[in-house]
Amino acid sequence: MTDFSKLVPAHVQKLASYKPGKPRRQAELESGMRCIKMASNENPFGPSPLAIEAIKAAAAEVNFYPDNSVTELTARLAEIQRIEPTQVLVTAGSSALLDIMAWTLLGPGLNAITSKLSFIVYPIVTRATGAQFIEAPTVDDGYDLDRILAAVDVNTRLIxxxxxxxxxxxxxxxxxxxxxxxxxxxxxxxxxDEAYCDYASYFAAERGFAYSHALDYVRQERRVVVLRTFSKAHGLAGLRVGYGMGPAELMGYFARMKTAFMVSSLGEAGALAALADSDHIQRAVQTNAAEAKLLTQAISDMGIRVTPTWTNFLFCRVGEDAAGLCRVLQDDGIIVRHMSGSWGAPDAFRVTVGTPEQNQQFLGALKRAVSRIPA
Ligand SMILES: Cc1ncc(COP(=O)(O)O)c(C=O)c1O
Incomplete structure (x- = not known):
């Protein structure tokens, strides 16, 4: 018998694989009841009807390979952002581009930095290359830019x-x-990584906050790659379309590392149609802002600490055993995500803001779950 561990590098053997929010069907089988998924920060209103139509139309031609360069979507994104198409790279979700960037720029002896309590794909893509992953401490549950700067050394390639x-x-x-x-x-x-920029822009306008100069950096060809996705406000997570924008030369190197035909024809068609439906996005972000406020208040009233949000989910600290609470919620038909394991916060769970009806059901279930926890 072959001992496969002898063939696989030690750093790969140590990797933890990505653990997604629990799929609805699996939770329903486990709990024996219908469940609402509020665990993966998806748009609870679904995709735009225009996107559904475009996907249906494109389905008739899936016998053909897609356009490897994703030409039409790339051109449209460049036009919207007032940059050159050579500064845009469309991939199978922005996670795929995170992977490509790591494989292009990292390797043994090099490192990438972020902060604790950040997106769990960052350590996975970094460590897969054999590079070191460095997490700076947080401040108020967010990034501490000074601590990140202090961690930079000659071997740092990505932040x-x-x-x-x-x-x-x-x-x-x-x-x-x-x-x-x-x-x-x-x-x-x-x-x-601006996966949630549509939600954040809405909150920022409402609160008079200066959110992002990211596109200015891209136009100035600075050493920045801006990531966006169609998985969140655009409601197309299942299609896998995301993109990055950055210096043309660098994006050209990333393009060489892309798997052939990475973005499907359905993905390109759906994304193009979703871009054209600004009303759909507007409804999603507007409802999200109102519902996030309501949820924050109601959850805080139950004695749970909620970190003020700028996006479509809430980070809630419940005390010792958030995983236990999440199991109780699932048995009551609600899937949320506990933050133990790679996320690094066993006392917390994250809930995605749902439709108004879903949020009411969640609050009812949370109230019941909390009342079962001894004080
Ligand atoms: C911060 C952040 N970046 C990137 C992504 C990846 O999105 P996708 O690969 O679906 O484009 C997510 C998804 O949850 C995210 O939260």
Whole structure:
């Protein structure tokens, strides 16, 4: 018998694989009842009807390979953002681009930095390359840019900043990022991961907050890659379409590392149609803002600490055993995500803001669950 562990590098054997929010069907089988999934920060209103139509139309031609260069969507994104198509790379979700960036720029002896309590794909893609993954301490559940700067050394190649951050929902001020970038040495590239930018922009306008200068950096060809996705406000998580924007030369290197035909024809068609439906996005972000406020208040009233959110989910600290609470919620038909394991916060869970009806059901279940926990 072959001992496969002898063939696989030690750093790969040590990797933890990505653990997604529990799929609804699995939870329903476990709990024996219908469940609402509020665990993966998806758009609870579904995809735009225009996207559904476009996907149906494109389905008739799936006997053909898709356009490897995703030409039409790339051109449209460049036009919307007033940048060159060479500065845009569309991939199978932004996670795929995180992977590509790591394989292009990292390797043994090099490192990437982010903060504790950040997106769990960052350690996975970094460590897969054999590079070191460094987590700086947080401040108020968010990034501490000074501590991240202090961790930079000659071997640093990437810094990941999720803005807003997943799982804590915190935001970084655009001016603070300006100052941060000015202080970075020239061998470091900053990934500004703006998966939740539609939600954040809405909150920022409402609260008079300077959210992001990310596209200015791209237009100035600075050492920044901005990540966006169609998985969140656009409601297309199952289609797997995301993109990055950055210096043309760098994006060209990333393009060489992309698997052939990575983005499906259905994905490109759906994303193009979703871009055209601004009403759908507007409804999602507007309802989200109102519901996030309501949920924050109601959850806080139950004695649970909620980190103020700038996105479509809430980070809630319940005390010792958040995983236990999540199991009780699932048996009551609600799937949320506990933050133990790689997320690093066993006392917390994260709940995605749902439709108004879903949120009421969640609050009812949470109230029942909390009343079962001895004080
Ligand atoms: C911060 C952040 N970045 C990137 C992604 C990846 O999104 P996708 O691969 O679906 O585009 C997510 C998804 O949850 C996220 O929370």
């Amino acid at each position: 990941y900043l999720a803005n807003p951050n997943n799982p804590t929902g915190t935001i970084l001020d655009a001016n603070a990022i300006d100052r941060f970038l000015d202080r970075l040495p020239s061998h470091v590239i900053t990934v500004l």
